[in-house]
Amino acid sequence: MKLLSFLFTSSIGRKLIMALTGLFLCLFLIVHLIGNLQLFKADGGYAFNHYAWFMTSNPLIKTVSWGLYAMIILHAVKGIYLAMQNRKAREVSYGVNGGSSNSTWSSRNMAILGSIIFIFIGIHMGDFWREYKFGDEITWKSYTQDYNTQEVTWADYTPVEGQKIYAKDIEGGHMLVAKDLYVEVWESFKQPWIVLIYVLSMLALSFHLLHGFQSAFQTLGVNHPSYSPIIQFIGRAFAILVPLGFAAIPLYVLFQ
Amino acid sequence: MSDTLNINLKVWRQANGNEKGKFESYQVQANPDMSFLEMFDVLNEQLIEDGREPVAFDHDCREGICGMCSMVINGRPHGPKQGVTTCQLHMRSFKDGDTVVVEPWRASAFPVIKDLSVDRGAFDRIIAAGGYVSVNTGNAVDANSILIPKDVADKAFEAATCIGCGACVSACKNASAMLFVGAKVTQLSMLPQGQAERESRVVAMVNQMDAEGFGACTNTGACAAECPKEIPLSVIATLNREYTSAKLKGR
Ligand code: HEM
Numbered sequence: 001m002k003l004l005s006f007l008f009t010s011s012i013g014r015k016l017i018m019a020l021t022g023l024f025l026c027l028f029l030i031v032h033l034i035g036n037l038q039l040f041k042a043d044g045g046y047a048f049n050h051y052a053w054f055m056t057s058n059p060l061i062k063t064v065s066w067g068l069y070a071m072i073i074l075h076a077v078k079g080i081y082l083a084m085q086n087r088k089a090r091e092v093s094y095g096v097n098g099g100s101s102n103s104t105w106s107s108r109n110m111a112i113l114g115s116i117i118f119i120f121i122g123i124h125m126g127d128f129w130r131e132y133k134f135g136d137e138i139t140w141k142s143y144t145q146d147y148n149t150q151e152v153t154w155a156d157y158t159p160v161e162g163q164k165i166y167a168k169d170i171e172g173g174h175m176l177v178a179k180d181l182y183v184e185v186w187e188s189f190k191q192p193w194i195v196l197i198y199v200l201s202m203l204a205l206s207f208h209l210l211h212g213f214q215s216a217f218q219t220l221g222v223n224h225p226s227y228s229p230i231i232q233f234i235g236r237a238f239a240i241l242v243p244l245g246f247a248a249i250p251l252y253v254l255f256q
Numbered sequence: 257m258s259d260t261l262n263i264n265l266k267v268w269r270q271a272n273g274n275e276k277g278k279f280e281s282y283q284v285q286a287n288p289d290m291s292f293l294e295m296f297d298v299l300n301e302q303l304i305e306d307g308r309e310p311v312a313f314d315h316d317c318r319e320g321i322c323g324m325c326s327m328v329i330n331g332r333p334h335g336p337k338q339g340v341t342t343c344q345l346h347m348r349s350f351k352d353g354d355t356v357v358v359e360p361w362r363a364s365a366f367p368v369i370k371d372l373s374v375d376r377g378a379f380d381r382i383i384a385a386g387g388y389v390s391v392n393t394g395n396a397v398d399a400n401s402i403l404i405p406k407d408v409a410d411k412a413f414e415a416a417t418c419i420g421c422g423a424c425v426s427a428c429k430n431a432s433a434m435l436f437v438g439a440k441v442t443q444l445s446m447l448p449q450g451q452a453e454r455e456s457r458v459v460a461m462v463n464q465m466d467a468e469g470f471g472a473c474t475n476t477g478a479c480a481a482e483c484p485k486e487i488p489l490s491v492i493a494t495l496n497r498e499y500t501s502a503k504l505k506g507r
């Protein structure tokens with residue numbers, strides 16, 4: 001442990017924590033986006049609700065999830081602390097600030113962008129995660145999928161006291177009785193102001209990643225004339241495509 | 257014959273580190289061929305003639321090699337031009353009637369001594385902590401007895417051109433000294449002469465850098481963009497790498 005204490009006591013160590021947690025969060029974004037794309041399937045929410053149940057019940061995924069929550073908090077707390085320390089390094093500010101002529105806007109506003117993302121994560125988890133795990137307002141559905149035709153049929157389902165989500169194989173197919181998070185998402189995104197919050201937050205995420213992705217590699221010590229242009233390119237593509245993919249979901253639902 | 261430029265100067269005046277400072281306005285007539293520092297000489301002569309306190313500013317070589325001429329000009333260290341110091345900036349870079357705001361380097365680790373002059377002793381203490389190599393005394397060794405590949409020598413030399421001016425700190429929104437420390441660590445870690453202290457050096461220099469109150473780098477790149485010697489941002493990646501590997505080896 002002593003070998004790693006520099007991660008918490010030195011400026012470079014704190015930066016390494018930002019980079020490692022930041023890149024882990026980037027990985028999470030990919031997994032989360034792929035899962036969310038199930039929402040586009042016109043199967044009454046069968047695939048999506050199956051996925052949501054899997055993500056909240058599989059022991060391995062649950063463990064990774066708690067790790068993820070810790071990473072988000074560590075990244076956010078360290079980020080805010082770093083920004084505060086860095087302000088102290090210049091007690092008297094400049095009369096004229098030439099920042100825009102020597103650095104990008106996102107690089108100078110990482111803490112603000114991050115804070116917007118943090119607030120968004122709070123709203124987003126309150127909307128869906130908390131409702132799904134602890135709320136009792138979500139309705140239920142039962143689905144049956146025919147193995148031969150792959151066709152899915154569904155019906156409303158009235159949960160009994162202490163109802164558990166379950167799936168089982170039946171004669172010639174598969175059935176699922178689950179909380180209908182799909183319809184919950186669908187109803188949320190019919191409200192324009194919610195869609196606006198989501199889209200603006202994804203814009204903030206995009207700018208955060210525009211600087212953050214390549215910055216993390218520099219922090220980890222990777223800066224090379226051959227590799228850096230590739231990292232920069234991937235970073236830019238990631239920063240545009242991933243938030244765009246997320247933002248497409250509420251926009252699609254709203255304009256459906 | 258070039259025309260005279262009328263420059264409206266707003267200069268930071270601060271009696272000493274304990275007093276609060278403020279901007280004062282002055283009018284100066286400058287010749288376009290003057291350097292920025294020569295324009296300040298004209299201003300100071302004017303002030304002395306009027307029986308007022310001249311502006312304190314640092315300068316020495318006036319040819320871009322000592323790193324003393326610390327002035328933030330219209331929000332940018334060493335003014336609007338790339339790759340030059342204040343002494344290498346000429347008045348022809350400004351237009352007649354321009355308002356030019358001049359401030360000192362601003363960083364908690366560089367306290368103001370007076371007006372535009374700041375104490376950059378923090379840099380000296382970082383160098384003293386580890387920015388050196390140990391050599392045997394006695395006869396000078398033949399220059400070619402230690403073989404260094406040309407590309408390595410070139411890279412090390414590029415980092416060695418740092419003049420310790422502190423523009424990197426002044427440009428950085430976090431007042432971080434990583435470009436300066438990275439330049440020295442890169443230079444010495446690449447050369448055979450620097451190997452003996454390679455790990456202890458980087459740890460000692462970073463410890464001192466943190467103790468002096470410089471901020472942490474967030475890779476904005478402002479330092480490299482404003483460095484008069486155009487030290488590349490890659491020296492910071494090298495510093496991160498050298499420091500992390502030294503730490504992981506238990507240094
Ligand atoms: C899914 C969400 C997020 C992702 C993928 C992400 C990703 C990243 C990455 C890759 C970096 C670059 C690290 C480096 O420069 O070495 C970074 C930096 C940063 N992040 Fe995040 N981040 C997220 C959320 C947040 C949140 C919620 C906050 C704060 C409240 C935040 C605050 C910061 C700050 C202040 C920095 C700059 C730190 C620095 O450059 O030293 N981020 N982020």
Ligand code: SF4
Nearest residue numbers: 418419421422424483
């Ligand atoms: S790295 Fe560049 S800006 Fe910083 S002290 Fe050295 S020469 Fe000056």
Ligand code: FES
Nearest residue numbers: 318322323325343
């Ligand atoms: S006075 Fe020496 S570099 Fe400008």
